[in-house]
Amino acid sequence: MSEYKMDQPVGASPLDRGVQGIIGEPLNRVEGRRKVAGDVPYAADHKVEGKLAVGVAICSTIGFGRVKGFDTSKAEAMPGVLAAIVDDPRIPRETAGFSDEKLVTGNDRVDSYGQSLGVVVAETFEQARAAANAVKVEYDPGEGRFDAGAGRGGARPLGDEGMVPDTTVGDIDAAMASAPHTLDRTYETPSHAHAAMEPHAAIAVWEGDSLTVYTSIQITSGAKKKLVNTLGLGSDKARIVSPYIGGGFGGKGGLGTECVLAAIAAKRIGRPVKLVITRQQLFHLVYRRSDTVQRMRLACDADGRLTAFGQDSIVSQNDGRPFYEPVPLGSLALYAGANRSFTTKAYTLNIPHCGSVRAPGEAVGILGVECAMDEMAEQLGMDPVEFRKLNEPEKDLTRNRPFSERQLVQCMEEGARRFGWERRNAKPLQEREGEWWIGRGMAAAIRVNMLTNAQARLRIEPGGKVVVETDMTDIGTGSYTILSQIAGEILGMPIESVEVRLGDSLFPAAFGSGGSMGAASSGSAVALAAEDAVAELAARMGTSVKDLTLKDGHAIAGNRRVPVGDLVAQKTIETTGTIKPGAMAKQYDQAAYGAHFVEVAVSGVTGETRIRKVTSVFAAGRILNAKTARSQAIGGIIWGIGEALTEEAVTDPRYGNFANNDLAEYHVPVHADIPHLDVTFLPELDDKTNPLKIKGIGELGIAGIGAAVNNAIYNATGVRVYEFPITLDKVLAGLPAEAA
Amino acid sequence: MRLTVNGQSHDVEFDVRTSLLDLLRETIGLTGTKKGCDHGQCGACTILVNGRRINSCLTLAAMHEGDEITTIEGLGSPDGLSPMQEAFFEHDGYQCGFCTPGQIVSATAMLEEAGKGWPSHVSASLEGEMRLTPEEISERMSGNLCRCSAYPNINDAIAEVAGGKS
Ligand code: FES
Numbered sequence A: 001m002s003e004y005k006m007d008q009p010v011g012a013s014p015l016d017r018g019v020q021g022i023i024g025e026p027l028n029r030v031e032g033r034r035k036v037a038g039d040v041p042y043a044a045d046h047k048v049e050g051k052l053a054v055g056v057a058i059c060s061t062i063g064f065g066r067v068k069g070f071d072t073s074k075a076e077a078m079p080g081v082l083a084a085i086v087d088d089p090r091i092p093r094e095t096a097g098f099s100d101e102k103l104v105t106g107n108d109r110v111d112s113y114g115q116s117l118g119v120v121v122a123e124t125f126e127q128a129r130a131a132a133n134a135v136k137v138e139y140d141p142g143e144g145r146f147d148a149g150a151g152r153g154g155a156r157p158l159g160d161e162g163m164v165p166d167t168t169v170g171d172i173d174a175a176m177a178s179a180p181h182t183l184d185r186t187y188e189t190p191s192h193a194h195a196a197m198e199p200h201a202a203i204a205v206w207e208g209d210s211l212t213v214y215t216s217i218q219i220t221s222g223a224k225k226k227l228v229n230t231l232g233l234g235s236d237k238a239r240i241v242s243p244y245i246g247g248g249f250g251g252k253g254g255l256g257t258e259c260v261l262a263a264i265a266a267k268r269i270g271r272p273v274k275l276v277i278t279r280q281q282l283f284h285l286v287y288r289r290s291d292t293v294q295r296m297r298l299a300c301d302a303d304g305r306l307t308a309f310g311q312d313s314i315v316s317q318n319d320g321r322p323f324y325e326p327v328p329l330g331s332l333a334l335y336a337g338a339n340r341s342f343t344t345k346a347y348t349l350n351i352p353h354c355g356s357v358r359a360p361g362e363a364v365g366i367l368g369v370e371c372a373m374d375e376m377a378e379q380l381g382m383d384p385v386e387f388r389k390l391n392e393p394e395k396d397l398t399r400n401r402p403f404s405e406r407q408l409v410q411c412m413e414e415g416a417r418r419f420g421w422e423r424r425n426a427k428p429l430q431e432r433e434g435e436w437w438i439g440r441g442m443a444a445a446i447r448v449n450m451l452t453n454a455q456a457r458l459r460i461e462p463g464g465k466v467v468v469e470t471d472m473t474d475i476g477t478g479s480y481t482i483l484s485q486i487a488g489e490i491l492g493m494p495i496e497s498v499e500v501r502l503g504d505s506l507f508p509a510a511f512g513s514g515g516s517m518g519a520a521s522s523g524s525a526v527a528l529a530a531e532d533a534v535a536e537l538a539a540r541m542g543t544s545v546k547d548l549t550l551k552d553g554h555a556i557a558g559n560r561r562v563p564v565g566d567l568v569a570q571k572t573i574e575t576t577g578t579i580k581p582g583a584m585a586k587q588y589d590q591a592a593y594g595a596h597f598v599e600v601a602v603s604g605v606t607g608e609t610r611i612r613k614v615t616s617v618f619a620a621g622r623i624l625n626a627k628t629a630r631s632q633a634i635g636g637i638i639w640g641i642g643e644a645l646t647e648e649a650v651t652d653p654r655y656g657n658f659a660n661n662d663l664a665e666y667h668v669p670v671h672a673d674i675p676h677l678d679v680t681f682l683p684e685l686d687d688k689t690n691p692l693k694i695k696g697i698g699e700l701g702i703a704g705i706g707a708a709v710n711n712a713i714y715n716a717t718g719v720r721v722y723e724f725p726i727t728l729d730k731v732l733a734g735l736p737a738e739a740a
Numbered sequence B: 001m002r003l004t005v006n007g008q009s010h011d012v013e014f015d016v017r018t019s020l021l022d023l024l025r026e027t028i029g030l031t032g033t034k035k036g037c038d039h040g041q042c043g044a045c046t047i048l049v050n051g052r053r054i055n056s057c058l059t060l061a062a063m064h065e066g067d068e069i070t071t072i073e074g075l076g077s078p079d080g081l082s083p084m085q086e087a088f089f090e091h092d093g094y095q096c097g098f099c100t101p102g103q104i105v106s107a108t109a110m111l112e113e114a115g116k117g118w119p120s121h122v123s124a125s126l127e128g129e130m131r132l133t134p135e136e137i138s139e140r141m142s143g144n145l146c147r148c149s150a151y152p153n154i155n156d157a158i159a160e161v162a163g164g165k166s
């Protein structure tokens, strides 16, 4: 068993030695043919033994208060109803986030709208749905705090409670007071929903006192822990199976109420139970990204060099929840400036709690930074790219440590070249096509890079087939494919000879998918396991690893070329790899970088923005699969476009509910909103990150793109919007009459 | 009640409240068609009824006596993909794959619609041949949401099949 801790730079990577030639290649997904045929089972698709009953969650219709009682008599008398369960103290009220130990339980109170209070289970979905609607809940409504505007004034400093502790360097107030150029602006972003296309779903099956839950979850081992803790089971009494996930984006990072409700119901009726959360319920049952208010302060000397760089934020959270949106996470090291301030305050909202949504921190924090940088560049009369290059720091000035690999400047230069940035006219309202004003803007992208504990098991079976098992998941990110490529590259196997099995809590624990650290963590574990297998193959060939070549399913040493299948004919090879983060994470500032360039057309009549062109260039370490990496990048970019232009979960301050809790009213981008996207990855190997020399890419694309859109809208129209999303009304309000 | 699904005739009994989507998934056991919203807002449940694409969550099963239904399973199988499925596979026109059956069924029907000369909101003219430009494809596919946001790749995949057809 190989264990490796990232305490020093890796030197040679196991991937550097491979000669199979599949790493990095734009291979199609290994499970792709099944996916396009509708043949892979998502959470609600699994076929299980026994007569499946269907559950529907009972959800609160007030936003805050006590539950005085339930009347289930009408529901219980309805056809097909097997049980209406409101009497179990383990009934969970809301989805747990990544770091929770268990779900919040107890249906005697409500602390945000739409919390689950029970479950009705019946023979069919139609029966269960009707009966769930027939359950009467008697409330004693309390005074909920639903109004963001009223709450922010009383926000309290988080100090070091958040993921990013408050940090100040130098004296930003003094720097602001004395600089020739200053900018002090406040940007706002709204509550943000994951809205994965697959609703949260679970099928719970009991065999005696052992529970299996088929569900859709990003982090299998974490989910299992929360499940047994919530239900009060021994840790060997539960299994989570989640082989295919219809999108996660952070929302399936903890554990959903559906798993616990289905398990309680299945136990009660002695049959397997399927429970799917409805789209409308999801918006309230799953955590949101916090709304944010970001005060950006920049000061520059006469030459445009930053002397102050600050981002002080306010976020919201419900009572007693541990997570706070880490707004300045990516901002800390982004630019120069001797005087710095990154602080966060929080206030209470009794609306659905806050948790991880794709790129916690950067997805919102970089909006404020990059809009402010654009405005400052204009004030200085400088090109936005040149202004950023001038303020490229030589190290992380907040935490005073060197960068591992950082190619932000190269990304900006390459992006400017590909986009044709020189065509941009710095002055707004200069280029017109009919009713449309054309504008161009840019922004930097950054996403911190992380590594976490992970384990994987690898077997070379008689016949030479390679089987990899880890409880890592594939949420659409391409895990099956890249892990196959890693094992295949190191073992010299064509990808068809590798089978990767994921998403089962019986497999060795990896972290799972989240925080853009899944590929690095589970991939390193697979590589370490594969390296052990190479050592064993060398021994069986009677040679050293150095003198062994593995290619196309053969071991080659000296003048011998032996099928790997022959080497394992007598005895299977089984190895385990374990990766652990180490000193490198503290000693170096590690992040993936990028630059976005956007061209928009804004209607002078309606204020509508159309995205016409996007060029993004990223540097994110080694790319394991050029095709799936690009897909991750465009997915992130499009998320960012949605964040910029349309996405906002709107709270009704009277009731604490989201007024737009479905896909018709919460506007995610659609086909017609998105043009062709030009995406490039620069070559990079980062030996401080992990044995694969890769960086996370799942969240990088979203960072900054919304600011590039906003900056382009300003360049087109002369209107700067400080409140996301940039809807028509906000642009129209600033347009001069002659723009129409 | 009898209906035909992917060429196979089924005699089914069900609650009158059952949507065609739930009948396909829960009664007949064809889970390739997905439920993303159950309210006609996402397109994940797109199937063909007598050759035309519809959101199967928005129609009651009881309205489809005698109808010919085609689901993703009826277009092709992992070992024998339809040209549209093959193009989605090659162009990575998906990530998680959850919206994908709906996208592929929708795209397959959309090509037929354009082939018959049906115009869209972005068509320059209501008459004559409909050329499937990227803008036309995007417009005609906008009822199919993809939160993984594979839109550019989906567009490329459809364009390839459309190009091969004309
Ligand atoms: S499930 Fe039918 S449109 Fe969404």
Ligand code: FES
Pocket: A197, A246, A247, A476, B093, B094, B095, B096, B097, B098, B099, B100, B145, B146, B147, B148, B149, B150
């Ligand atoms: S591929 Fe995931 S929603 Fe479209």
